[in-house]
Amino acid sequence: MKYAYFPGCSLHSTAREYDRSAKEVALALGIELAEIPDWICCGATPAHITMQLLSIALPVKNLLLAKKMEACEVVTCCAACFNRLKTANKFMKQRGEEQLKIEKILGEPYRGEVEVRHFLDVLVNVFGSKNLETRVIKRLKGLKVASYYGCLLNRLKDVTGLDDEEEPRMIDDLMEVLGAEAVKWPYKTECCGASFSLTKTDVVLKLSGDILQMAYDEGAQAIVVACPMCQSNLDIRQAMVNKKYKKNFNMPIIYFTQLVALALGVEMKKLGFEKHMVDPRPLLKEKEIIFSKA
């Protein structure tokens, strides 16, 4: 199984632990992730609120680069990258003046032929949950998590085609395969505030605070995410939420890849837990999922 890997900016910076853990999971399962050479911005928020042309041309440039590789499908971990690449594909499958313009700018024809997958999709649907289950060495018993999907992973349904828009189950099911318990909660697809983190921090504190509160109320010990933006808002801003709303949240925000890696027996220190603001390690130790000194 070989994929053209599109990390995107977050996974090379704020979400390095997502990148590392995804690669560890891939290695353990024999999935080859070949990084797209010279990849550029996927066109997330700044581009697509600026101009449509740019927001399509940027991802298409990446897809054209991927097309030249041996791998026929692109895989990405970032929900925003996934959404932009998928949107670009859907757009380029139609035919009109806009499409011709983009082809002219990029100097190559493109009709949305490069398939794009989220790493979650690769694990659950391509590698398969059943196969994955047989590879689990360390079951995550006793760990109660809230699966949080955010806004970009499953919307719009006819663009991403991944899971249900309002009541997704992919991460929940995956967690159960790993032996963890996915709590029932209603905020799976609520907005975390996304890229307003810097410009309208207050809004993010309110929205992310609500999500943390709901996860806590429904008995979750950690929140599992599949998007670097969600992770950073819920993790980095948690201290500010506590301060502003006089709360005492100590809720680790963990990437699904980190938990999959642990379950597959990957060494804890390879997974970048030290990069989290809310350290997940005490919880994981308490649940006897990890043992070494933190």
Add this chain to the structure above:
Amino acid sequence: MKIGVFICHCGTNISATVDVEKVAQVTSKLAKVHFSTTYLYMCSNPGQELIKKAIKEKGLDRIVVCSCSPSLHEKTFRKCAEEAGINPYLVEIANIREHCSWVHRDKKEATLKAIDIVRLAVAKVSRDKPLVKTYVPIEKRVLIIGGGISGIQSAIDIAFAKYPVTIVERESSIGGRMARFDKTFPTLDCAACILTPKMVTVSQSQYVTIYTCSEIEEVSGHVGDFKVKIRKRARSVDINKCTGCGACYAKCPVKVSAKFDMNLGLRKAIYVPFPQAVPNVPVIDRQNCLWFSAKNASGGTKKACGLCKKICNFGAIDYDMQDEIIEEKFGAIIVATGFTQFDHSVYGEYGYGKYKDVVTGLHFERMASSSGPTGGKIIRPSDGKEARDVVFIQCVGSRDEQKGVPYCSRICCMYTAKHALLLKEHNKDAQAYVFYIDIRAAGKNYEEFVKKVQDEYGAIYLRGRVSRIFEKGGKIIVRGADTLSGAQIEIKADLVVLATGLIARPETVKLAQMLHIPYDQNRLFTEAHPKLAPVETVTSGIFLTGACQSPKDIPDSVATASAASVKALGLLLQDKLEKEPLIAKVDRNLCSGCRACVVACPFNAIDMKEIEDRALKCKRDVAEVVEGVCTGCGNCTVVCRMSAIDIEGFSNRQIMEEIEAL
């Protein structure tokens, strides 16, 4: 041959885009055209007089009227020609409005196209043959499909005129949706109190036959002579022997959810859906009845129940009853099949239909009804506690092109207002919140009613959509926007009532195919004309009433029911029916007897007949058209390899003449 060409301005409908004078001038020079003129409104009385005068004075023997679609005024001009003494089938319509002026902008090109259209019609009319109308007798009985308020009202009207009428109802009682309502807006009379007298009236009328537990199986024939097969499903109770004493369902040991009560209450396996049922005869639900499940169980190990049969003093219980097919003839059919509720389980934001305390308006009706499953208490289905804070959400499924239907369901604003009022009347501590997009209260005393609910009953109206509903701590949390104040709202509700839209029943398509009547993209039956023929269909003799045509409230349903009855009675009052002679005709000399036309005919209007062929000195089979059944659709002419079949008025020769004229 002297052809007259009459070009209509249609006010400016045609003349604004088509140079009508030029059309008159050019077409007057066509071969066989003897006279050509224009007029402002050719369909008006002076316009028709002009045609008649020209026919007489110029000695015209066939005419072309260049105007609107033949579906509008072909009849008008045929009659006009007939009055002037020429055969009405020597008239052709050149449609230069819908096919030309309305769809073009460039006057020069539109004029050229109009000339071409007239040229075709002139070519066709030159090959027209005088035809004679035929007449068919009328079966003086009406079939009504559906026994809701629409069907009941239609039956009452027709029976009042002393014509026999048959209601076919799928359920075990007539009454339809209205029987399930508590009160009716805007006057708040109790639905049962105004409906049951009507149900009793039809059931007691000597002119009305009611088939319950019945469905239409097959329809053939045509106006005046519809042959209908009706399947009477086995009720397992003899309707003639049963006295409605109720001993059977008192004794029946099986309890299942009652569909009539929106599964909020229980009924027995032998049951009447509601106390005022007509006929007041129970039905056995064979799926849940112990006698039938024992009988169907493999090996017959289970002990059969049979209590109802033992208890019945009148020997009315009949486990061996079979479905029965009845064949009857009717002159006219009124379709009153009603609607069904939109299924809100497509909305993830409302919980995909999984939350027990998120219900529909019909659930609310049953709860509000004093004879309903909760005895008139508005409760939370999850725990049976009385609901205090109730959120109503309007436009669920309606006005939603993505997941629902694009149209407005028309009655939800009113029934939601009524629910908000009833809530307060049932529990004075309760509070209603209504999320709405617009309030559409167009009807007599409707707006006043909504105002009253807001002002006197304290219902809080919030203009905006609900983005999410979820359960938390035993409450239903409703989050939404109030677009008037620009605020986000979160309400901790006990109960949420969704005003789910009215949609076509799933069986609509099958019924439409049986009846040969069209339906639209929303599977609602299509009226013959949206303004001028709202209760007719394009198939003559078949009429529409109630919500099967579009969402309607009770007053509108009753009004269309009476309208449809008048239309049906108008038909029955005729001695015989005129039938258009524009039907298929077989040239026996050419027919090879291949039977391709027999297969192609959707109406079974072609039989094979043995004839003595004198030229070949043998007997052979040829096709023969059953005149009363043929609709002139033309399928047979297309498949005929020998070109032996022609449609009168649309013959192969005429079509060729038109093509050659271009």
